[in-house]
Amino acid sequence: MTLFAVSAEFNAAPWATVVICLALMAGFTGYLLPATIHFLTLAVCLSTGFLAYLAFSLPEAQFWYLLDSFGVAFQLDALSGYFLLTNALVTLAVLVYCWNTGRSAFFYAQLIILHTSLNSAFLCADFMSLYVALEVVAIAAFCLMTYPREPRIIWLGLRYLLLSNTAMLFYLIGVALVYSNSQSFAFSGLTQAPPEATALIFLGLLTKGGIFLAGLWLPQTHGEAATPMSALMSGVVVKAGILGLLRCGLLSDQLLLLVQGLGVATALFGVAYAMLAKDTKRMLAFHTVSQMGFVLAAPVAGGFYALTHGLVKSSLFLLAGNLPSRDFKILQKTPIAAGFWVPLLLASSSIAGFPLLAGFEAKTLTLKGLPPWLAIALNIAAVGTAISFSKFVFLKPTFVGKTYPLGLGIALAVLLGGLAVGNVVYWQAFTASNLLKATLTCGVGAGLYWGVVKRLTLKLPDGGEQVDHLIGMMSISLTILFAWILV
Amino acid sequence: MVALEACIFVTVIIGFLGLIYKPNLFMKIIAMDVMGTGVIAYYCLMAARTGFLTPIVTDKESTIPYADPVPQAVILTAIVIGLSIQALMLVATMKLARENPTLEVKAIEKQYWP
Numbered sequence: 001m002t003l004f005a006v007s008a009e010f011n012a013a014p015w016a017t018v019v020i021c022l023a024l025m026a027g028f029t030g031y032l033l034p035a036t037i038h039f040l041t042l043a044v045c046l047s048t049g050f051l052a053y054l055a056f057s058l059p060e061a062q063f064w065y066l067l068d069s070f071g072v073a074f075q076l077d078a079l080s081g082y083f084l085l086t087n088a089l090v091t092l093a094v095l096v097y098c099w100n101t102g103r104s105a106f107f108y109a110q111l112i113i114l115h116t117s118l119n120s121a122f123l124c125a126d127f128m129s130l131y132v133a134l135e136v137v138a139i140a141a142f143c144l145m146t147y148p149r150e151p152r153i154i155w156l157g158l159r160y161l162l163l164s165n166t167a168m169l170f171y172l173i174g175v176a177l178v179y180s181n182s183q184s185f186a187f188s189g190l191t192q193a194p195p196e197a198t199a200l201i202f203l204g205l206l207t208k209g210g211i212f213l214a215g216l217w218l219p220q221t222h223g224e225a226a227t228p229m230s231a232l233m234s235g236v237v238v239k240a241g242i243l244g245l246l247r248c249g250l251l252s253d254q255l256l257l258l259v260q261g262l263g264v265a266t267a268l269f270g271v272a273y274a275m276l277a278k279d280t281k282r283m284l285a286f287h288t289v290s291q292m293g294f295v296l297a298a299p300v301a302g303g304f305y306a307l308t309h310g311l312v313k314s315s316l317f318l319l320a321g322n323l324p325s326r327d328f329k330i331l332q333k334t335p336i337a338a339g340f341w342v343p344l345l346l347a348s349s350s351i352a353g354f355p356l357l358a359g360f361e362a363k364t365l366t367l368k369g370l371p372p373w374l375a376i377a378l379n380i381a382a383v384g385t386a387i388s389f390s391k392f393v394f395l396k397p398t399f400v401g402k403t404y405p406l407g408l409g410i411a412l413a414v415l416l417g418g419l420a421v422g423n424v425v426y427w428q429a430f431t432a433s434n435l436l437k438a439t440l441t442c443g444v445g446a447g448l449y450w451g452v453v454k455r456l457t458l459k460l461p462d463g464g465e466q467v468d469h470l471i472g473m474m475s476i477s478l479t480i481l482f483a484w485i486l487v
Numbered sequence: 488m489v490a491l492e493a494c495i496f497v498t499v500i501i502g503f504l505g506l507i508y509k510p511n512l513f514m515k516i517i518a519m520d521v522m523g524t525g526v527i528a529y530y531c532l533m534a535a536r537t538g539f540l541t542p543i544v545t546d547k548e549s550t551i552p553y554a555d556p557v558p559q560a561v562i563l564t565a566i567v568i569g570l571s572i573q574a575l576m577l578v579a580t581m582k583l584a585r586e587n588p589t590l591e592v593k594a595i596e597k598q599y600w601p
Contacts, residue, residue: 070557128561135568142575151586152599158512158579165572166506166519172526172565173499179558180533224601282601467515467592471507 006057012076013064015054019047020120027112034105041095041108041115048088048119055081063125073186075125082303083122083236083243086310089418090235091115093314093411094228100407107147114140114237121240126185127175127201130244131168134208137240138164145221145229156221163217163470164208170478171204191252198255199481201248202262206477208241210289211296212266214477217470219273222285227321230281234288235314239306242292246299256299258484263296264377271384275453276460278328280320283388288313290381291351294366297378301365304425308362311422312351315415316392318408319344328391335398342397343412348389350419353382354442355435358422363438364429379441386445387453393446491532498525512583512590516576523569530562 023044030037054076061077091111098107117140121133138161146157175185177197182189190198203214210218222234249259270290277283291309295302319340325331336344350359363382367375463469502522509515538552580590587595 128564132564132568135572139568139572139575146579149582151583154579154582155595155599158576158583161572161576161579162515162519165569166503166522169499169519169522169526173529176526176529176533176558180536185561220601279601466596468507471503475503475507 006054006059008059010058011064012054012058012062013074016051016074016076016123017066019051020116020123023047023112023116023119027109027116030112031105031109037105037108038095038099041112042092044112044115045088045092045095048084048091048115051076051119051123052081052084052088055084070184072129073125074123076123079246079303080122080243082307083239084119086239086307087115087118087122087236089414090232090310090314093318093414094232094235096414097231097318097407097411098228103147107144110140110143110147111232114144114232118236118240122243125187125247127171127178127187128185131171131175134240134244135165135168137237138168141229141233141237144232145225147229148226153225156224159467160217160221162467163474166471167204167207167214167474170200170474174198174200174202174204187247188251190248190255195482195485198248198258198485199478202245202258202481203474203478205241205244205248206262207474208238209245209292210238210241211245211292212262212269212477213473213480215266215289216465216473218289219282219285220465222288223279223282227318230285230321231314231317234285234317235310238288238292239295239310242295242302242306245296246302249296249299258481259296259299260374261484263293264374264381265293266290267293267297267378267381268384269293271381271388273460274388275384276456276458277388278459280323280326280328280331280392281317283328283391284313284316284320287351287385287388290385294363294378294381297374298366298370301362301368304358304422305362305366308350308358308419308422311415311418312347312359315343315347315412316351318411319347322405322408331395335396337402338397338399339402339404341395343416344392344395346416346419348392349442352386352389352442352445353438355430355438356423358419358425360438361423361426361429364434365426382441383445383448386442387449390446390449390453394449488532488536492529495525495529495532498522498528510591510593512580512592512595515592516573516580520569520573523573527562527566527569530558530565534558 026040026044030040056078058076061075063075066072114137117133117136121130121137124130124133142157142161146154174197178189178193179185181193206212207214209215222230225233245259249256267290270286270293274283274286274290277286295305323331323340324334346357350357353360353363367378464473499522502518502525505518505521506515509518534555537555540549540551540553542553542556583595584590
């Protein structure tokens with residue numbers, strides 16, 4: 001990255017502010033002038049890409065305050081750069097996919113607002129701005145999700161809003177405790193705050209990010225939403241809560257341990273459900289839960305992992321929405337057009353950590369330098385990942401059949417192209433032992449799939465996903481968090 | 488002060504329990520609002536810890552301690568957000584009520600389970 005380095009005196013603050021303000025204005029302008037909305041959305045995605053470029057090429061992290069020490073704090077560093085880049089690429093792909101589908105200007109205006117509020121969630125460095133950004137994200141995501149206006153989708157959206165808003169109320173109490181202790185909303189105040197504050201804030205962020213017990217709303221919401229919305233929500237929207245958790249985890253050793261513990265529990269839990277899922281979109285949604293665990297387990301490498309996950313998951317959701325059926329049993333009997341099978345294979349092998357796509361390096365980087373208990377648990381989860389994606393890899397390809405919609409083709413080119421280019425980030429990963437290990441993981445996964453999992457008809461209980469249980473689960477998670485922090 | 492704080496937390500807990508125990512979707516949303524009211528009141532109480540005077544600059548020197556304006560200012564944003572989410576959810580509830588007039592969460596859930 002040194003080739004394009006920006007000088008150390010360069011001040012990125014005005015650029016970031018201008019990009020966010022103009023993007024919001026573009027959303028409203030586009031709604032008033034519907035003919036321009038596609039191009040405005042495109043411009044907004046490109047400007048986010050520019051911000052991500054700034055984040056990577058700045059020699060060190062930049063902090064700035066918009067008003068005073070009580071005001072909005074921003075932080076631009078490589079970690080936020082990865083999340084910004086994910087946002088830019090995934091929104092771009094969804095935009096291209098929806099370009100010719102005749103959706104109204106309202107849809108694209110909401111897309112811009114969602115995109116921009118995600119950007120501000122990735123940039124901000126204090127709890128209050130994070131709260132505002134996350135709530136705007138929830139509102140915009142609700143509007144986008146319920147765009148088809150079917151009662152079923154409205155119910156899903158309502159459920160999402162109810163749970164996320166309740167969690168954010170707990171979060172607000174925690175933020176108040178942080179403020180009363182350190183007289184500021186900055187993230188760093190969390191280390192001096194009483195333990196209750198940590199538990200309450202974490203509950204809010206865990207629910208938003210779909211982590212472990214509090215985040216069980218995620219599979220149904222992501223699995224049942226319309227195809228482009230699933231791609232967007234699994235690709236970037238969950239990561240808004242995750243980045244907050246990562247930033248908290250990097251504050252002190254104690255918090256890091258808490259974040260890593262939650263990450264491992266989530267990775268194992270999500271992958272167990274993903275392995276046994278019978279439905280494509282539901283499998284992908286559970287897999288998002290598991291991958292968010294991987295991101296949390298190694299906060300330093302989390303940014304890169306989140307990028308590769310976002311690219312893979314949105315391309316898989318876009319593909320799964322265009323397959324002839326959502327049931328794996330039916331898919332295994334009908335041959336899949338090669339045009340669909342090849343990108344499915346590429347995306348699946350990337351997420352399973354097979355060499356030559358960025359997923360392999362992300363996994364290697366994540367597993368590097370972790371304590372043994374963490375590394376062993378994550379390796380088990382990685383085998384589980386390989387098992388669950390064998391379901392896609394071992395579908396039968398055929399060379400006759402359906403042709404591609406153009407939008408889907410370009411969207412996949414953007415996403416998978418990003419994965420191929422991502423190889424340069426950590427090219428040191430290509431050593432013999434790493435390559436052997438990755439191939440072995442995938443091989444063991446595929447073997448277990450053929451030998452065991454394919455024959456299982458086990459169905460894990462899904463009762464925990466009812467609204468009453470989800471709200472009850474919040475109080476249980478809160479109790480667990482308290483117990484962890486106090487002990 | 489401690490008694491007020493206790494009242495506020497009781498409000499929050501009553502709201503949360505309502506969210507769990509009320510079977511009706513409409514009542515759940517109202518319970519969430521009760522919880523939100525408790526949280527907002529907590530911010531106002533926190534601001535009043537240092538004093539009660541409105542912090543406005545005047546010609547006269549004041550010796551009375553003034554309230555902390557920052558929590559009050561930020562909670563305004565939270566109030567607006569809470570209001571808009573509440574409105575959005577009630578609109579969605581109205582739409583759902585056409586197909587499910589009783590608005591019982593269990594019945595709705597059963598109908599739309601994948």
